[in-house]
Amino acid sequence: MSETTTDTLEQHIANNISGETWEVVHYLAMALKADNEGKTEVARTLRYIAMEEAAHGARFKYLAGEVGDLREEIEKMLAGEEGAFDGKHEGMKQAEAAGNKEVASFFDTAAHDEGRHAAMLRDLLGRYF
Ligand SMILES: [Fe+2]
């Protein structure tokens, strides 16, 4: 999504949120490649940039009023984490069926992460809301 001079302010903000979001993931993927090539300082710098891009996207999202009531937001994210847990297990099965062990293994690892994220959010809901 590129920005043009005819975009409204709302479009500029939306474009920035999606652009920064894409950059975070891409910079972090570049950092993994740099790690694998033994270029540690390159990886570290790319991760530093990724965190700043994440902060940009987050601030635009916040300023756009896209974060509502915290309890409701956490409940919404919890449902998403639970869905991600199931979806990643489905991806794991498909990767296994396709004989791609590396991808299957990562789907498994990431599914466990999603399960932990869900557990952490449940804990917050129980203790703070
Ligand atoms: Fe940025």
Ligand SMILES: [Fe+2]
């Ligand atoms: Fe997650």
